[in-house]
Amino acid sequence: MRILLAEDDLITRRLLEAQLKNWGHDLVVCSDGQQAWEELKRETSPKLVVLDWMMPGMDGLTLSREIRKLETKPYTYIILLTAKSRKEDVIEGLEAGADDYITKPFDPQELRVRIRAATRIVQLQEELLAALRASEFQATHDSLTGLWNRYAILGILQKELSRSDREHLSIAVIMADVDHFKKINDTYGHLAGDEVLRQTAGRIVSSLRPYDSVGRYGGEEFLMVMPSCSTTNALNIAERLRSTFEKNPISNAEGTFPVTLSFGLVVVNGKDCQNTDIIIGRADESLYKAKNSGRNRVEFGGEIPSHCSDCA
Ligand SMILES: [Mg+2]
Numbered sequence: 004m005r006i007l008l009a010e011d012d013l014i015t016r017r018l019l020e021a022q023l024k025n026w027g028h029d030l031v032v033c034s035d036g037q038q039a040w041e042e043l044k045r046e047t048s049p050k051l052v053v054l055d056w057m058m059p060g061m062d063g064l065t066l067s068r069e070i071r072k073l074e075t076k077p078y079t080y081i082i083l084l085t086a087k088s089r090k091e092d093v094i095e096g097l098e099a100g101a102d103d104y105i106t107k108p109f110d111p112q113e114l115r116v117r118i119r120a121a122t123r124i125v126q127l128q129e130e131l132l133a134a135l136r137a138s139e140f141q142a143t144h145d146s147l148t149g150l151w152n153r154y155a156i157l158g159i160l161q162k163e164l165s166r167s168d169r170e171h172l173s174i175a176v177i178m179a180d181v182d183h184f185k186k187i188n189d190t191y192g193h194l195a196g197d198e199v200l201r202q203t204a205g206r207i208v209s210s211l212r213p214y215d216s217v218g219r220y221g222g223e224e225f226l227m228v229m230p231s232c233s234t235t236n237a238l239n240i241a242e243r244l245r246s247t248f249e250k251n252p253i254s255n256a257e258g259t260f261p262v263t264l265s266f267g268l269v270v271v272n273g274k275d276c277q278n279t280d281i282i283i284g285r286a287d288e289s290l291y292k293a294k295n296s297g298r299n300r301v302e303f304g305g306e307i308p309s310h311c312s313d314c315a
Contacts, residue, residue, distance in 0.1 A: 004122045005049035007031045009039035009066070010084060011058045015107065019053065019084075022111055026118070036061030043070055043079070050077050050125045051118075053105075056085035056096065064099045071100035077128035080121045084109070145219040147197055148204035156218025156226050160279050163216075163230045167273030173306070175237030177227040178267045178286040179207070179244075182298040184223040187260055195257035202253045203262065210244045226283070234270045234306060241266045241301045249299060263299035265290060271307040282307060 006028045010016040016034065023030055031049055033039040037060030042048050052070070054063035061069075063083050070079050083096045083104040096104050102124075103117055143155040151159065160176065167174050181187075181203060188196035200223060207217050207225055220226040229237060245264060252261045267290030271282050289304030296302070 004051055004125065005029045005031065006118075007033065007039065007042055007049040007052040009033040009036060009052070009058060009063070010055040011035050012055070015055075015084075019109070019114075022114060023053075023118070026115065028118075035059050036063070036066055039066060040069065044073070048075075048079075050075070050128070051080050051082075051121050053082045053084055053118075054101075056083055056087060063101075064096060067096070067100040077125065077132050080125050082117060082121060148201055148219050150204050150208070150225070151216060151218035153218060153220050153226075156216060156220065156228065157279055157283075159216045159218070160226075160228045160282070161277075163228055164271070164273040164277050164279070164282075167230065167271075168277065169273075170231075171272070171274060172231040173233065173270050173272045175227075175229040175232040175234070175240075175268060175270050176282055176286050177229070177237070177241055178220065178283070178290045179225045179227065179241075179264045180290055180294070181223040182263045182265055182294075187262075191257055191260070195255070195260070198255045198257060199253055199260055199262055202255065203248075203264070206247060207244065210240065210247060212240075226286075232270070234303070237268055237270055238301065238303060241268050245299065245301055265293040265298045266301040267291070267293055267304055268301060269304040269307055275308045 006023055008019055008023065008030055010019060011034055016032065020030060020032055031042055033042060036058040039054065040061050054066050056063040067081050067083065070081060081101045083101040084107060085092065085096065085104055086107045088106045093104060103121065105114055105117055143152060144150065145152045163174050184196065187199055204219065207227065211217060211227065211229065215227060215229040217225055217227045245266060248262055248264050252259050267286045267288065269282060269285045269289060276282060285304045285307060289302040293300045293302035
């Protein structure tokens, strides 16, 4: 466990350092309160801290109060180190935000069990936080491709529309669909189909700009949201993507599959339209036009709202 140790007294500091290292902990060692505070403000600072009460710069009590104000995630567990052992002092220390205290001169056995209890709590916090992050990821991502899911990509589109309204920059929205995907599934099986979708997703991601977003909108349908993108740019990107698929069949353990995509593209400015249903509807219409005109092509549905009475 990484532990921050702040103690101004050289001998006590050395003793603590030796003990904690001996028990396998990694230490960030500070010799005064100010130095400890600088460390604690970093996001990567240890989440278990042992603070001496009396220190120049900032004392342990003040540090405890400041740490609580930071509301760190995961929680920072504070052990106060003090020569004061009167009940009032202990209460004062705990009220300042400390979780535990050890009186000096410290007893190594006591230190060991208190550090062990603290480690358990910090680890539990980290595990809870990791579980929370994992469930947030699951709620917003498609499990097969790792892309944003439909719910999340629509949220991104809505957010980009508000930003585009403020910054007066247009957004390109592309709906892409794998041509004859059912045939791949029916001929080669669902595993092959899944692999095609995964690789298709990977190719799309690597062809877009770092600040573009893409989600799996439906079965074999992908939605791309490209902020600050002109019509010319968007058409170029879509055409390049289309041609990448046409030229490079997807290969995997199940075989080699010629895969092409059809694209429906619209460009919108947030100040003209904030309605994602209308935008998606227009992109979808263009996609169906691309399908009906022979597939493996990009169909441009225009700039919204130039032909759209709904949002004018
Ligand atoms: Mg001291």
